[in-house]
Amino acid sequence: MSTKKKIYIAYTGGTIGMMKSAHGYVPAPGFLAKSIAGMPEFYRPEMPEFTLCEYSPLMDSSDMTPADWQRIADDILRNYGDYDGFVILHGTDTMAYTASALSFMFQNLGKPVIVTGSQIPLAALRSDGQTNLLNALYIAAHYPIHEVSLFFNNRLFRGNRSTKADADGFDAFASPNFPALLEAGIDIELLNGKVEPIKSLPLDVAQVTTQEIGVVTLYPGMSANIIDNLVKHPVKALILQSYGVGNAPQGGPLIDAIKRAIEAKIIVLNCTQCFKGTVNMSGYATGNALADVGVISGQDMTIEAALTKLHFLLSQTNDVEKIKGLLKKNLRGELTNEVHSD
Numbered sequence: 001m002s003t004k005k006k007i008y009i010a011y012t013g014g015t016i017g018m019m020k021s022a023h024g025y026v027p028a029p030g031f032l033a034k035s036i037a038g039m040p041e042f043y044r045p046e047m048p049e050f051t052l053c054e055y056s057p058l059m060d061s062s063d064m065t066p067a068d069w070q071r072i073a074d075d076i077l078r079n080y081g082d083y084d085g086f087v088i089l090h091g092t093d094t095m096a097y098t099a100s101a102l103s104f105m106f107q108n109l110g111k112p113v114i115v116t117g118s119q120i121p122l123a124a125l126r127s128d129g130q131t132n133l134l135n136a137l138y139i140a141a142h143y144p145i146h147e148v149s150l151f152f153n154n155r156l157f158r159g160n161r162s163t164k165a166d167a168d169g170f171d172a173f174a175s176p177n178f179p180a181l182l183e184a185g186i187d188i189e190l191l192n193g194k195v196e197p198i199k200s201l202p203l204d205v206a207q208v209t210t211q212e213i214g215v216v217t218l219y220p221g222m223s224a225n226i227i228d229n230l231v232k233h234p235v236k237a238l239i240l241q242s243y244g245v246g247n248a249p250q251g252g253p254l255i256d257a258i259k260r261a262i263e264a265k266i267i268v269l270n271c272t273q274c275f276k277g278t279v280n281m282s283g284y285a286t287g288n289a290l291a292d293v294g295v296i297s298g299q300d301m302t303i304e305a306a307l308t309k310l311h312f313l314l315s316q317t318n319d320v321e322k323i324k325g326l327l328k329k330n331l332r333g334e335l336t337n338e339v340h341s342d
């Protein structure tokens with residue numbers, strides 16, 4: 001009997017398996033499997049066994065919706081007992097959203113789930129796809145970290161801490177508020193990840209549906225009408241991308257509009273528009289004003305984590321106070337939750 005680990009690859013689409021066409025890169029059924037079959041590196045003795053499941057249709061990740069997150073989660077659940085780990089091949093555009101969403105949807109995850117893809121198709125010259133996929137498979141088999149993670153450009157990040165940081169470079173992802181789980185340099189170095197033996201608890205998958213959530217970035221001179229319009233029925237939540245440590249203009253029509261929204265039972269979550277750092281609404285009077293009207297701190301969550309956490313929670317319950325409580329809690333390592341509890 002083979003002692004090799006078995007990894008399931010869910011191939012959802014993305015540049016990694018695309019082909020050039022007259023309209024730019026497009027997904028091409030069967031093309032990725034054929035490209036992999038022609039690369040002996042994937043079949044070296046150190047590599048795990050793998051099964052590639054190609055989705056139909058293959059998608060550019062910009063076309064994905066929460067229904068696609070559900071499809072991936074359900075697929076992993078169906079195959080959970082038969083494999084030691086999972087690699088999801090995915091487009092980079094919304095990869096951090098899917099990785100974040102899956103992290104909330106899976107409960108009792110006892111095997112590694114690694115999301116990866118590439119900036120250049122696997123079959124093209126100078127592709128980053130081969131390195132990303134080879135490493136993701138190798139790490140899932142030999143460094144099993146039981147969380148949803150994202151592998152790109154030799155680093156493994158916690159999925160719900162990652163964000164697309166470069167539109168056209170190979171170093172396309174960053175994890176601004178949490179160190180990498182692992183780095184694949186000359187040696188594979190385990191950093192903030194925890195390698196564990198497989199857990200035998202049954203996996204639970206939550207149902208997630210599309211939710212009406214507004215996202216707005218504050219800018220100097222922004223009219224209160226924008227907030228009033230954004231929170232019209234059936235919007236249930238608004239993510240406010242505020243300044244610095246969570247500040248917004250105080251005492252004007254904007255704060256009144258936010259107050260009206262909260263009185264209408266809309267959840268307003270404060271995330272910073274800065275790339276890195278955390279919201280702390282007690283830092284300045286301008287942040288305090290938001291806390292005073294009932295805005296919830298998004299602490300150091302990425303926009304992808306905040307958005308998908310809201311999708312997850314709003315799909316589970318209509319209880320606004322319960323959701324507000326859970327937003328502040330660290331559910332899957334998505335927020336640091338150390339210093340600021342506002």
Ligand SMILES: NC(=O)C[C@H](N)C(=O)O
Pocket residue numbers: 013014015016059060061062090091092093094117118119120
């Ligand atoms: N590099 C990529 O995969 C980008 C592609 N548009 C996608 O997200 O599917």
